Amino acid sequence: VAVLADLSNQSAAKDLIDRLLSVIAQPVKVDGVVVQVSGSIGISHYPQSDDVDPDQLLRQADQAMYQAKVAGKNRYHIFDTARDASLRGQHEHLERIREGLIKNEFVLHYQPKVNMRSGEVIGAEALIRWQHPDQGLLAPLAFLPPITQHPLEVELGRWVIDTALTQIEAWQAEGVDLPVSVNIAGYHLQQPGFVDDLRTMLAAHPNVPRGYLELEVLESSALEDIALVSAIIEASAALGVSFALDDFGTGYSSLTYLKRLPAQVLKIDQSFVRDMLQDSDDLAILEGVLSLATAFRRRAIAEGVETVAHGEALLRLGCDLAQGYGIARPMPAASLPAWRQRWHPDPRWTHAHCLDRDLLPLLIAGVEHRGWIVALGEHLDGKRDAPPPLDHHQCRFGQWLDKTVHQPRHAATFATIETLHLQVHVLAADLLKRRAHGHDAEAQAGMAELHALRDTLLVHLEYLLKDDPRSLATSSGGGSNCL
Structure with missing residues (x-):
């Protein structure tokens, strides 16, 4: 057992241990026969975060020496106090x-x-x-x-x-x-x-x-x-x-x-x-x-x-x-x-x-619109780097709206939805402009108006979902089976 005192840091101990292993590995002559051995060294440091007595230090060094032997010849191993604490x-x-x-x-x-x-x-x-x-x-x-x-x-x-x-x-x-x-x-x-x-x-x-x-x-x-x-x-x-x-x-x-x-x-x-x-x-x-x-x-x-x-x-x-x-x-x-x-x-x-399978795009459209509003709110809150697409034809809801083929009886409902959707994007652009000019409080306050527009739009989508499924079609086609 060797006790190394007054070491400034672990690096200093490493240099000394390397020299010690090198000396141990030097060949020696015994009764005219050249003998070469290797050493395995286990190291434990003191003080530690927990109180340890001399017997514990010896046990730690002994465990570390065993790990050094397992790793191969002429090596040392430092007892890992953090891992030991975790295992305990x-x-x-x-x-x-x-x-x-x-x-x-x-x-x-x-x-x-x-x-x-x-x-x-x-x-x-x-x-x-x-x-x-x-x-x-x-x-x-x-x-x-x-x-x-x-x-x-x-x-x-x-x-x-x-x-x-x-x-x-x-x-x-x-x-x-x-x-x-x-x-x-x-x-x-x-x-x-x-x-x-x-x-x-x-x-x-x-x-x-x-x-x-x-x-x-x-x-x-x-x-x-x-x-x-x-x-x-x-x-x-x-x-x-x-x-x-x-x-x-x-x-x-x-x-x-x-x-x-x-x-x-x-x-x-x-x-x-x-x-x-x-x-x-x-x-x-x-x-x-x-x-x-x-x-x-x-x-x-x-x-x-x-x-x-x-x-x-x-x-x-x-x-x-x-x-x-x-x-x-x-x-x-x-x-x-x-x-x-x-x-x-x-x-x-x-x-x-x-729902009839043909109405799945309509259900997804409502989800897309909610998600777009959430993304905008996150951008205004600083939780998202970029805003969602501001062009009302480029957002996913707008893309669905542009390709939907509806029955004449729903013309008024779709016209209202298109108007509300455009109003949502116009208001969103205005809120982003206010934020860009440092009016964060005004931008946040405007989200309440945006949510009201969202809810009104979703009410009209809900009307279409609850109406006769056969009265609405989309360009995506599909069967008439329930999802």
Whole structure:
């Protein structure tokens, strides 16, 4: 053990260690025989951000020396205190989760899944929470990431499935008939003996009807053996357990999974749903996923329905099933039966009609216009470098408007829409001019007038959407099937 004192910085230590290794590597003569050895040096620095005693310093240097040996001959390795702290923190976190399982600190909250058109509550998704004694109720992102692909992930996953089965039985005893879906990690799903383990858990809950447990696997999960996972899903189906592909559309293998995995439900990721009212690309992805679900004979359910408008747009696309904060937040199991009795769908949902495919461009046009207004507002707020196209023929809504072929009966409505659209662009140009002259407050105040024009224009678009679909056509053509 060598203690190097009064070093000004780590660079000075490096120079000294390099010289020391060089000296060690020099050949020496022993009893007339030339011998050459190499050295491996482990280094630990003092002081550190945490208090350490001499024994800890020696252990750190010993660990660093082992790393130097692994790396090759005649090397040194500096003990990484930051990495060590991270590893110790992760270990402590894992142990705390294991302790939480033993002490029953974890709970499941349930988010209802509904048919927005009929009002039927079709099930609930079980979502894990940690009722931490010091930090309060913790969401999954606060504690799940560090256990990814760790045996504890399997242990926690088994607890979730067993607890959900227990809750289904409890609801059955109360006369509450409600299927439950549970999130399962790809790592857990691909463990040897998964199906046997699932069979054992189901046998321990004989009062759970077949088909009342659904397992949701993330579409972005690292499923290493698709053939194996497909066989697991089929074997689980024989036990009465169905599967859903969660967050569908966010991974790189969506079409492969859709083709090769016999999951019966596609859960459309909330990121596409959340922005569908102002991002035409997200709306197009939604429409594409729904078309895929129809083509592959799968059910689709939308996540992230936050407002009545989100639900109405989904219903128009032909997606009746949904969940999200606009319906209900996740709640304790005891609260769900009463919520179920109280809940009724919004009248706009029950009266929403599924759009004819010919009207999809009209729906997209409204989204494009909202998105254009949002982009302008972001530019005025300094959140966007360039404004959206100011020429009313160049924005996407203007391009749609220019190519639309409408029936004579809608001539007055389209004339009004064209006038409003031009007024929007004229006002937008004026607001940008005010901002350019340093009148930021006036420009911001003018956004209220712009929003009023937007809303009036959208009312007229809404009239066209609710009118007889056969009375409007666009140059894009298309069939007459519902989306």
